[in-house]
Amino acid sequence: MSPSVSAPLAEGRFWLPGPTEVHRDVLAAQTCPIIAHRGAEAVALMERLQPGLQALFGTRRSVVVLTASATALMEAAVRSGVRRGLLAVVNGAFSERFAEIAHDCPIDVEVLAVPWGEVVDPEAVRQHLKTGNFDAVSLVHSETSTGALNPVADVAAVAREFPGVQVIVDSVTGLGGTPVQADDWGLDFALTGSQKALAMPPGLAFGVASERLLERAVALDCRGYYLDLVRMYQNLQKNQTPTTPAITLMYAAAVQLDRIMSETLEARFARHARMAARCHEWVGEVRERTGLEVGVLATEGARSPTVTCISLPEALSGPAVVRQVRAAGWVIGGGYGRLKESTIRIGHMGDHTPDKLEELLPVVESALIQVSAGA
Numbered sequence: 247m248s249p250s251v252s253a254p255l256a257e258g259r260f261w262l263p264g265p266t267e268v269h270r271d272v273l274a275a276q277t278c279p280i281i282a283h284r285g286a287e288a289v290a291l292m293e294r295l296q297p298g299l300q301a302l303f304g305t306r307r308s309v310v311v312l313t314a315s316a317t318a319l320m321e322a323a324v325r326s327g328v329r330r331g332l333l334a335v336v337n338g339a340f341s342e343r344f345a346e347i348a349h350d351c352p353i354d355v356e357v358l359a360v361p362w363g364e365v366v367d368p369e370a371v372r373q374h375l376k377t378g379n380f381d382a383v384s385l386v387h388s389e390t391s392t393g394a395l396n397p398v399a400d401v402a403a404v405a406r407e408f409p410g411v412q413v414i415v416d417s418v419t420g421l422g423g424t425p426v427q428a429d430d431w432g433l434d435f436a437l438t439g440s441q442k443a444l445a446m447p448p449g450l451a452f453g454v455a456s457e458r459l460l461e462r463a464v465a466l467d468c469r470g471y472y473l474d475l476v477r478m479y480q481n482l483q484k485n486q487t488p489t490t491p492a493i494t495l496m497y498a499a500a501v502q503l504d505r506i507m508s509e510t511l512e513a514r515f516a517r518h519a520r521m522a523a524r525c526h527e528w529v530g531e532v533r534e535r536t537g538l539e540v541g542v543l544a545t546e547g548a549r550s551p552t553v554t555c556i557s558l559p560e561a562l563s564g565p566a567v568v569r570q571v572r573a574a575g576w577v578i579g580g581g582y583g584r585l586k587e588s589t590i591r592i593g594h595m596g597d598h599t600p601d602k603l604e605e606l607l608p609v610v611e612s613a614l615i616q617v618s619a620g621a
């Protein structure tokens with residue numbers, strides 16, 4: 247009995263910038279029997295996840311495991327971490343989501359707008375924080391919609407000059423593909439989802455809150471119930487969760503964390519950097535070979551190692567290119583939000599390899615040529 251609605255792709259061919267391809271051993275881990283969520287086995291399972299998560303987050307604190315997609319922890323961070331005013335750095339669709347979440351809360355929000363494809367200048371953050379209007383700043387580490395990588399450590403260092411300003415970071419396509427040092431950088435909340443650079447099945451969100459953030463949170467009355475970080479941490483002290491977690495997803499996470507740790511983070515980050523560099527180089531080659539005006543959207547020097555957003559000449563429609571690639575038996579991402587027509591995205595993250603990327607790139611190049619010939 248298979249719930250699959252289409253024939254499965256061959257392994258190594260699913261290059262969406264999330265959810266990403268999940269290794270068969272990790273998928274198989276989900277068939278372990280269900281256990282009581284308050285029993286000793288569930289506690290042991292949560293304990294087992296911690297060392298790997300702590301290494302990935304660069305923290306000695308316990309890491310929250312929430313059964314939800316990553317957006318839930320974005321919302322939790324805003325609700326539990328902001329008292330008066332949020333400075334939302336927006337350089338793409340996902341960072342915009344922080345501002346949208348904040349609009350629904352009884353706090354002030356101001357957007358520090360950065361052109362899409364670029365990254366924030368820490369000095370601009372300093373100038374905004376000097377107004378005294380903010381007690382938190384949000385930013386996205388790797389903007390999945392544009393492929394830009396924000397200088398999180400530098401922004402956090404600036405924010406630390408202002409006591410009482412909390413730093414909230416979405417590293418959904420950063421963490422696992424590029425270093426995150428939540429403790430050393432002084433992040434008050436860092437979060438990710440299971441289904442991006444960690445290459446686990448979708449459905450879990452992971453995050454770490456600073457003591458400072460939790461102390462503030464206790465006095466806030468808009469934390470919600472399911473999203474309350476204070477309640478999550480009270481339970482986490484006993485290696486438990488406030489409500490029933492997705493036990494099967496936690497099994498998958500345990501196996502994938504073992505795989506990540508045995509590769510080593512250093513090797514994993516280097517593999518991601520290699521794939522990104524190759525992708526950028528290939529875009530230049532395609533431009534020379536075909537004369538098509540393709541480009542890497544994100545500014546050179548500020549590109550994410552996990553996702554490349556490729557800008558297309560006006561005559562080429564992103565969705566048509568994605569369809570053509572799919573017809574050849576591969577999956578890449580379309581543009582996101584307002585970049586839907588004008589870009590395509592390759593998610594070179596998770597367990598993907600430089601070797602398979604060499605197979606994918608000619609397929610995408612053919613699709614570009616075919617679509618431009620038809621246009």
Ligand SMILES: *Cc1c(COP(=O)(O)O)cnc(C)c1O
Nearest residue numbers: 315316317340390416418419439
């Ligand atoms: C995918 C993504 C999200 C949203 O994740 P969900 O798991 O779909 O809620 C948030 N931020 C970034 C940067 C993302 O790439």
